[in-house]
Amino acid sequence: MTGADPRKQEPTLAVEGLKTHFFTKAGVVKAVDGVSLHVNPGEILGLVGESGSGKSITGFSILGLIDAPGRIVEGSIRYKGRELTTASDEELRKLRGDRIAMIFQDPMMTLNPVLRIDTQMIETVRVHHRVSKSEALERSRAALAEVGIPSPESRLKNYPHELSGGMRQRVAIAIAFINKPDLIIADEPTTALDVTIQAQILAEAQALCARTGTAMIWITHDLAVVSSLADRIAVMYAGRVVETGRTSEVVSAPRHPYTRGLINSVPSHNARGSRLAQIPGMTPSLMNLPKGCAFRTRCPQAIDVCLETPPIREIAPGREIRCFNPVGAAQPAAAEVAP
Amino acid sequence: MHSEPRLTAYIIRRLMQSAAVVLAMSVIVFLGLNVIGDPVYLLIDPQADQAEIERTIRRLGLDQPIYIQYFNFITNALTGNLGTSFVHGTSALKLIVDRMPATLEIAIAATLMSIVFGIPLGLYAGLKPDNFFSKSIMATSILGFSLPTFWVGIMMIMVFAVMLGWLPSTGRGPTATFLGITSSLFTIDGLRHIAMPALNLALLKISLVIRLTRAGTREAIHQDYIKFARAKGISSSRIVGVHLLKNIMIPVVTVLGLEFGNLVAFSVVTETIFAWPGMGKLLIDSIQSLDRPVIVAYLIIIVLLFVIINLVVDILYSVLDPRVRIGEKSA
The missing domain is CATH 1.10.3720.10 (MetI-like)
Known part of the structure; x- marks a missing residue:
C-alpha cells in the first residue's frame, strides 16, 4: 500500500507540532501538546493511546471542530500541502464530509434520532455537490450497499432507532465514504460494538480504504485492533506522539517503554495463570504534567536526563521515538541528543 | 399509513378515559357548588315574599334532593343541554x-x-x-x-x-x-x-x-x-x-x-x-x-x-x- 519510503510521496495529511489547549477556569489543559504525524494516500495509520491521551482531540483538531474553550495554539495541519490551521470556517466546512470525513465512537449517538437515514445521507451529498435529489438518493443507496447493509432501499426509509448498533455504525461509515474522501478519521468506531460485529466492521473499513484509495486515521485504545488493520502506528501519551513506525515493527519490537507497557498489558501476551502485566500509576493530569518526559513517573527505566523534555528522534527510517532511554538500547541515549 | 387503525383505537381509548374524567369532575363541582351558598337569595328581590321564594326555588329545580338534581343535569347534558343560566335565563352553553x-x-x-x-x-x-x-x-x-x-x-x-x-x-x-x-x-x-x-x-x-x-x-x-x-x-x-x-x-x-x-x-x-x-x-x-x-x-x-x-x-x-x-x- 505504501511505497518504500513514505516520505517520497506527498502525504494526504501532515500534522506538525500541533498543540491544542483548553483554557478552562481551572487552568490550561494541554490535551494535544506537540503532535506530529502524517498519513499517505491509501494508508491506514493507527493512532493508539489511553483515554485522555489526546488522540480524539487530535482528530477533531484536524477537522477544525475544536470548540471554545479549546483552541489550536501552535503547529500546522497540512491537507495535501494546504494549511488548515489558518483556513476560514467556510473553507473547513467545505472540506469536512467531502475530502476529510469522520466516524464517531458511539453509533447510538451519532445519527440524529429524529431524521430518517435517507435525509441524513442525502444532505451529506447535496451540501458538497450540486446533484439532484434522486442522484443523491442513488448515491446513498449505493453507499449503504457498499458497507454490506442488506436491502439498502428499505433501510433508507428507517429512522436510526430502528437499526441495531452495528447497522448504525455501518450507516455512519457509509456516510463517511459517500463523497469518496481522501482521508477518514475514525474515532474508536468499533469500541461500542460486539467483537463479531467489530471484526466485520474492521474488515469492511479496510476493504473500502483499499478499494477507494482513501487514507485513514484509526483512533483506538486497543492495540489488538490496529495491529491487524493499520499500516503504521503512532502511539500517543499525554498529548504527544511517543513512538511511530510500521505496525509490525512497533508491535514486535517496541522501543518506547510506554509502548512496551501497552503491548504487555494485552492479556494474550501473558502466559496463562500468570499475573497480568500493567503499567504502574495513572495517566497524569493534563493540567499538571510532570516536568520533562510525561511518562517519567511511571517509567521503569527512567533516568536523570528524563527530567528534560525528550525530543522526537528518528532511530530508523520511518521509525521515530520520543525517549532518552529506549527499550533495548545498550546505554542511555542521552549522549546522542545534540545540545 | 399502516399505523392508522392503531391511531384510531388510541384516540377512542383516550376519549373514553376523558369521559370518565368529565363525569368525575362534574360530580365534584356539582356537590362543591351546593355547599358554598344558596344562589336563590342572590337572585331574588329582597322584598319578595315567601311564596315567591318558593316559586323561584321550584323554577330552578332546587327543591329536589341533590342526587335528583345531578341526575337531571346528566340526563340533560347527554342531549347537549348543560342547563340554563340562573342569571341570564338563557342556555349556559350558548353563553359560553x-x-x-x-x-x-x-x-x-x-x-x-x-x-x-x-x-x-x-x-x-x-x-x-x-x-x-x-x-x-x-x-x-x-x-x-x-x-x-x-x-x-x-x-x-x-x-x-x-x-x-x-x-x-x-x-x-x-x-x-x-x-x-x-x-x-x-x-x-x-x-x-x-x-x-x-x-x-x-x-x-x-x-x-x-x-x-x-x-x-x-x-x-x-x-x-x-x-x-x-x-x-x-x-x-x-x-x-x-x-x-x-x-x-x-x-x-x-x-x-x-x-x-x-x-x-x-x-x-x-x-x-x-x-x-x-x-x-x-x-x-x-x-x-x-x-x-x-x-x-x-x-x-x-x-x-x-x-x-x-x-x-x-x-x-x-x-x-x-x-x-x-x-x-x-x-
Whole structure:
C-alpha cells in the first residue's frame, strides 16, 4: 500500500507540532501538546493511546471542530500541502464530509434520532455537490450497499432507532465514504460494538480504504485492533506522539517503554495463570504534567536526563521515538541528543 | 399509513378515559357548588315574599334532593343541554360559546407571540450563552416569570394607553370574517385592541419558551449527532434549523399545548384588566352570582378542551419524534 519510503510521496495529511489547549477556569489543559504525524494516500495509520491521551482531540483538531474553550495554539495541519490551521470556517466546512470525513465512537449517538437515514445521507451529498435529489438518493443507496447493509432501499426509509448498533455504525461509515474522501478519521468506531460485529466492521473499513484509495486515521485504545488493520502506528501519551513506525515493527519490537507497557498489558501476551502485566500509576493530569518526559513517573527505566523534555528522534527510517532511554538500547541515549 | 387503525383505537381509548374524567369532575363541582351558598337569595328581590321564594326555588329545580338534581343535569347534558343560566335565563352553553371566540383569539395571539419571540431568543441564548445579549435575554425572562400579570397589565395600560396613547386600553376591536372565521384579528383596529392583552398574557409564556428552548439547545449542542452533522460539513443554519430544532421542539410543544389550555381557561385576570369580553370574565361573574349551571358548563368545556389539547400534543409527538409509537403501550 505504501511505497518504500513514505516520505517520497506527498502525504494526504501532515500534522506538525500541533498543540491544542483548553483554557478552562481551572487552568490550561494541554490535551494535544506537540503532535506530529502524517498519513499517505491509501494508508491506514493507527493512532493508539489511553483515554485522555489526546488522540480524539487530535482528530477533531484536524477537522477544525475544536470548540471554545479549546483552541489550536501552535503547529500546522497540512491537507495535501494546504494549511488548515489558518483556513476560514467556510473553507473547513467545505472540506469536512467531502475530502476529510469522520466516524464517531458511539453509533447510538451519532445519527440524529429524529431524521430518517435517507435525509441524513442525502444532505451529506447535496451540501458538497450540486446533484439532484434522486442522484443523491442513488448515491446513498449505493453507499449503504457498499458497507454490506442488506436491502439498502428499505433501510433508507428507517429512522436510526430502528437499526441495531452495528447497522448504525455501518450507516455512519457509509456516510463517511459517500463523497469518496481522501482521508477518514475514525474515532474508536468499533469500541461500542460486539467483537463479531467489530471484526466485520474492521474488515469492511479496510476493504473500502483499499478499494477507494482513501487514507485513514484509526483512533483506538486497543492495540489488538490496529495491529491487524493499520499500516503504521503512532502511539500517543499525554498529548504527544511517543513512538511511530510500521505496525509490525512497533508491535514486535517496541522501543518506547510506554509502548512496551501497552503491548504487555494485552492479556494474550501473558502466559496463562500468570499475573497480568500493567503499567504502574495513572495517566497524569493534563493540567499538571510532570516536568520533562510525561511518562517519567511511571517509567521503569527512567533516568536523570528524563527530567528534560525528550525530543522526537528518528532511530530508523520511518521509525521515530520520543525517549532518552529506549527499550533495548545498550546505554542511555542521552549522549546522542545534540545540545 | 399502516399505523392508522392503531391511531384510531388510541384516540377512542383516550376519549373514553376523558369521559370518565368529565363525569368525575362534574360530580365534584356539582356537590362543591351546593355547599358554598344558596344562589336563590342572590337572585331574588329582597322584598319578595315567601311564596315567591318558593316559586323561584321550584323554577330552578332546587327543591329536589341533590342526587335528583345531578341526575337531571346528566340526563340533560347527554342531549347537549348543560342547563340554563340562573342569571341570564338563557342556555349556559350558548353563553359560553358566544364568549369563546374572543378568548380563543387572545389565546392564539399569545401563543403565537410566545413561539415567534420565545424560540428564536431561546435559540440565540442557547447557542451563544456567554454573550451579553444572551445574558440580557435570560435576565429579562426571569422578570417575565416573576412579575405578576395584573401589575404588568396595569403598567402597560399606563404606558401605552395613558401616557403614549398608542393603543386602546380596553375592549375588543371590530371583527371581520375571513375564510368563514369571524375574528378581530382580521381588522387593523382589532389588532390594536388585542396587542396589549395578548402580550400581557404572552409574557410569561415567552419566558417559559425561551428557557425551555435554551435548555434544550444547550443540551443538544453537545450531542454527538450535532458534532457528526458538523463533521459532515452541514451548514450551521441547517444544523440549527433542522438537526437541532427538530430535537428540541418536543418539550416546547408539550408545554405550549398545556399552556394554551391554561390561556383559554384561566386568562381571567388579563380579561378583567383589559375588559376583554371573553370566557374568563364570564366565569368570574358567574361565580360571584353563584350561577351554578354556567360554572358547571364552563368547567366541563374546559376539561374537554384540555383533553383535546393533550390528544393533539400526543399526536404531534409522534410526528416530531419517530421513536414515539402512539398506541403501542398507552402512555
